[in-house]
Amino acid sequence: MSSTANLSQPSTFDVQTLRNDFPILSQTVRGKPLVYLDNAATTQKPQCVIDAISEFYQNDYSNVHRGVHTLSEQATVAYENVRKKVQKHFNAVSEKEIIFVRGATEAINLVAQSYGGSYIKAGDEILISAMEHHSNIVPWQMLCKQSGATLKVIPINQQGELDQELFEKLLSPQTRLLALSHMSNALGTINPVKQMIAQAHQHGIPVLLDGAQAAPHMQVDVQDLDCDFYAASGHKLYAPTGIGILYGKQQLLEAMPPWQGGGDMIRRVTFEETEYAPLPYKFEAGTPSIVDTIGLGAALDYLNTIGLDAIASHEAELLAYCQQRAEEIPQLKPIGTASDKGAIFSFVLERVHPHDIGTAMDHLGIAIRAGHHCAMPVMDYYQVPATARASFGLYNTMEEVDVLIDGIKQVIEVFG
């Protein structure tokens, strides 16, 4: 094992203490201490989130926005308080701009169907990038099929960065929307979104950011970015599955038709006509995922107590150390070497298939992802069927990086 002494931790960030907040991390897998490095797929939950869910069911649970009884009023207040927390966390202007959805995927589908369905017509163009997750490709392809619009793609280079010259050229008078990953799940690339949004806006083109990966790793300020829509998933933010966030600028959301119809999104219904509820309820048909939303609130409190800047700097150290140690392994080729990168280390090994790497790592207690990461076009670009991916979270340690690197060396010994 290499020395980690030269890499000091910020004094306020004590990873060992934080690890104690996550009960799942103390278990063993196949007799080895669990090393959980699949945070880009989903993050583990701190005790405070687990407790918030359990306590809410025990003490406060009821439906929201409906009853006049005490429990319903309590549940409604708690639910709406989370909306305020989300608004504050992402620095939205108003709570009306925060729509609760199932996840980032649903957020993007909502925009594609409601905004796209209204404003994108035959002959128009939708611009995405070559590093998008399938969830920021397929909804737009579906919309293109419905509307007769065309999908255009900003290419990437070998480092996994977007080609900014071609991006500028792809902004055409027909472009109606730019839908872009804030941070790539397959490569870790953090795109220069603020500048790209400004460029798109110069052409009058609104921008949706897929923030599923970025939101857990950095402080996101939607006003500073000036994005028009921002999509994020709770379960990647140390919150439960089943709850996601769509931010949209109020004037855009006001002009958009509802996506799904049902209860809670109406003001008045007759058989002739329905008057829709105001924002944000217009986009929240049916009983929402109430308790998962409560869990999201607890997760945001937890993250903000630690501070996303502190988390980002801890993860940057983990990534830098991982990249440095990976250089010891000549058979290892990193996939995605952008200069601005989040805590994702995607790689391939000579003569060892990623699925074999994944299974072998599991025998060492190490959970990594092996596959195409729902980004098949990225795999095609690098001409690999799949990659192995270690992705870090706030609770990962330098020692775990050592275990990973040591594990990769053992895998090469066995399979190479």
Add this chain to the structure above:
Amino acid sequence: MLQDEMRNLYQEVIFDHNRNPRNFHVMKNANRVVDGYNPLCGDRLTLYLSIDDDDMIKDASFQGEGCAISTASVSLMTEMIKGKTVEQAEQLFEQFHSITTSHDDEIKLEELGKLAVLAGVREYPSRVKCATLPWHTMNAAVKNDATSVTTE
């Protein structure tokens, strides 16, 4: 040792076939060519068979890229079906199918010959399809009912 811990899945025969796959080439005079694709992991293989008028598999080969399990599985399979009739190959497919889906006590490993080395995948649900892709591809090839197969 890692290798010892993984022994129930990765037997020596599997490492051997992965490092030196048998019948790994394009067959120019093949009369059945079927592509197998596993969308879960992106693995692709092309299976070539030469079947004569008496339904005898005269030759079998493959091309493609996959993990150790799928490469060993297809390499072993091409060895096993060469010289077999279509009917025998279909029986082998059935046998293989039962190995990878049934419980320990239902099958007698000693009767399976070379196939037994692949039985370990039963304990790894996420890897079963790696082993089964070549066999489904072969089943489609001998039945001559498809030119491409996926595991989904």
